[in-house]
Amino acid sequence: MDYKSTLNLPKTAFPMKGNLPNREPEFVERWMKQGLYQRIQASRAGKPLYVLHDGPPYANGHIHIGHALNKILKDIIVKSRTMEGMQAPYVPGWDCHGLPIEHQVTKQLGDKKRDMSATDLRRQCREYADKFWNIQRDEFQRLGVLGDWERPYLTMDKAYEATIIREFGKFVEQGGVYKGLKPVLWCTQDQTALAEAEVEYMDHTSPSIYVKFPFGDYSPAKLASGNFFGIPELADVEKVSIVIWTTTPWTLPANQAVAIHPLIEYAFVRVGDEVLVMADELVEKVCQECDLKDPEIIGRKKGNDVFEALRCQRPLSKGLSPVLLGDFVTLEQGTGCVHIAPGHGMDDYLLTSKYNASGQRQVLTEPLQVLVPVDDYGRFTNEVEAFAGQHVFKADPAIVETLRQLDVLVGHDKLIHSYPHCWRCKKPVIFRATQQWFVSMDEGRLRERALEEIDRVQWIPERGRERIFGMIENRPDWCLSRQRIWGTPIPGFTCAQCQTPLINPQVIDRIAGLVSEHGADVWFERSARELLPDGTTCAACESTEFNKEQDILDVWLESGVSHAAVVKQQGEDWWPASLYLEGSDQHRGWFHSALLSSVTTDGRAPYRAVLTHGFVVDGQGKKMSKSAGNVVAPQDVIKQHGAEILRLWVAAQDYQEDLRISSQILTQLVEAYRKIRNTCRYLLSNVYDYDPHNPAHNVEVSQLPELDRWALLRFNNLIRHVRQGYEEFDFRQIVHELDYFCSVDMSATYLDILKDRLYTSRADSPLRRGSQMVLYHIVTGLARLMAPILSFTAEDVWDAVPGRETSPEDSVHLSTFPEPVTISGEADLEANWKQLLAIRTVVLAALEQQRREKVIGSSLEARVVLNVVPALYGFLQAYEQELPTLFIVSQVVVRSTEHPAGEKHLASEEALGMSVNVVKAEGEKCERCWNYRDSVGGAPEHPTLCDRCIEAVT
């Protein structure tokens, strides 16, 4: 007789292989078609809100692995909050304006750009942004991310642009907006400002000169005194000078100061009848390059010792330059003393701004000026009489000659070095201060208020607080203007007569209205007269002629106001957002600009919590780059393994640090995935004939055997840990718990033990039905617990659960997390089973010994002899009937003894007080259940079956 057909062997259509790359798109399409996101939102109406506000990626190019990481993390959080029963909307957005797109479009246009209007160029940029945000949308959806993809927000939407202008208006209203000078990279050939991304570094030959700045306030004798340097030898010399080194002689007319490093040691070097001051470490080098004869060091002083505020003579302009202390001074080149021209260098500008600010003002006798005696074409203006009209580079030799004649030139050479060139015309560019719009950090206490708000926000990880605090604390005023086309215009005007700026809330409000109706293009299409309210006159000269502002706003302001343009628009209770979640670089970017914007306009931070993640690096922890050839593209991972593996990767990594990715890591995750999937498959395959709604298929938990209650207990434990993991954003823990539960608790323990019962019992025996109830409980719960991470597989499992009212509308993502079941005496049960499983481990080791000796193969061929101390014997007696099942052997004998180790044994465990021996099982092997039993052969009609099986088949 074919007894195999009388077994209840597992049955399921759920495939072992996920075939993820092919099947995932089907799920995505189904979710989209059934309007899953909208239905989830509707089902959570009125529930507690959890608003994760999406930071807009830049609408340029395909998504990279960092985008995938960011969006998957967000999706896991949104889904898990949803499954906790909250209303967790997700409105994705894109950052559409800005230089990279304008740069790309300009590059593609080439010469055609010359005769193109601003509006035409803007149209091209818009098309470009449209193309890419749509591409990215598809790619994000492919990752399984649920959200309001039908109505995302775009910073180039009319309504959004209008909000940008209104929020800028609030800055103006608060009085913090002003116009001032700031150095930018400038191409004198194209007469245009350039961003750092628009310059290419190439070799360039510059003059290299050393120039004396003689101390002007005091005589050498005075400087020699104890009040100053206390170097008596100074009294005997004619002149004491600081020596600077520069490769841009043309910036000397704009000199305002000399900077030295506070911690560097400076030497007083006597050369002939004068003394030169330079960094001690560089004396030899400088003397060699400048051919200085018989230098003698007569003293040394540290930078922060007395030098500060001493003044020296400017070589090419009137006045005295103070000595300032700057951390950026290095010993790499030059003299350790730097000539400071705030109109022509970023360090120079920042240092003088710092000194001009109230804190260090007393060091100066007068404020330092940002001088820019150079016009748009790079020519000296009349402010520099001697060289007026000459291009600065052309003037260099004449300037050097003048310095020589003035006897301040210490040395002169040439230097080939890497220097920024215009990306378009390839000519060397210069640093040149131009008029820009700023928002003051200190007017209206913006800085102070922002710092206060930082402490009201939860920073995850906590160190994020230090990072943004330090940045806000030290940042200069926010420069809001950009000399570009593709963006939101600065709604300001200048009187055509007297150049008085016109910018006020009423005018801005009118512009915002126009923009909300026509889009920001209206600014470029209409004249100043058309844009301004009728009858606008200049407050200073009453002229009615105005020029409109040419610059656009910094895109960081644009994305920064998304809390107003997006979050607030959805409803009053949406703002402030529950969470912002981006890469840690956004402490300087979006978190920063959003904070400043929101503090200005609303007086508080726009987020309650900020979570940051690290950056994706390769398997060695190295940054990914095209040149290193170690880039992992999400598209490739999806094609090879499926988005699910990428999702699992995100969850399994410690996202607070750098995240490594490599084929080895992915392969490992594929293995872990298979284990989880296969466990689900096996669970499903054993409930094929179970009906959750049939009372006969259900058993009271208290009536279940301990083994099943233990399984429920372990699953309770999993539920608690997984939900806690989601709550605390600790997804690693979840993956490890899931993995452990599937591998150890289920596969290696519960399911392995259960096979005999499931297969060989009568199909509807209460014992089997009870187990099926547990399996059903676990598989449906498991699908829900994994759904936020393994969104596709969870849905796949959900579909395959038998007896559940399935409909095309249903989805695991509409459900909520499972709750732990009540198990009476849970703590005792847990303790007892911990001990039983520890004993099991010792038994398994003993079985392995006999397997090696070829005494047994399958564990069912074994008879286990346990020698245990009396205390343990008492404990085990209660379980005697269960032990063969637990060890998956045919027979178990328990013997009490004072010295287990003294008995014949193959394995022992002193801590437990036991030893184990294993012998061949007694009796015959039952053909049906494979157990060895004395009863086999007892019934003539079934000579190869045991008593238990006979009962099952008749």
Add this chain to the structure above:
RNA sequence: GGGCCUAUAGCUCAGAUGGUUAGAGCGCACGCCUGAUAAGCGUGAGGUCGAUAGUUCAAUUCUAUCUAGGCCCA
């Protein structure tokens, strides 16, 4: 150069107010099973806890320096 941060088995991660043989899962090796089968089970081997110095009775855990790496800034 400055700010913030990281470094535990091949991989992903635990862990210890400083104190016995540093854990898990996976992978690997070997074996078993063939009624989860491109599955399942078992046993086992893997770590000078990045390097060096210091504090201490005792450091992988604290301090300093260094090395490697990441983000931001210059």
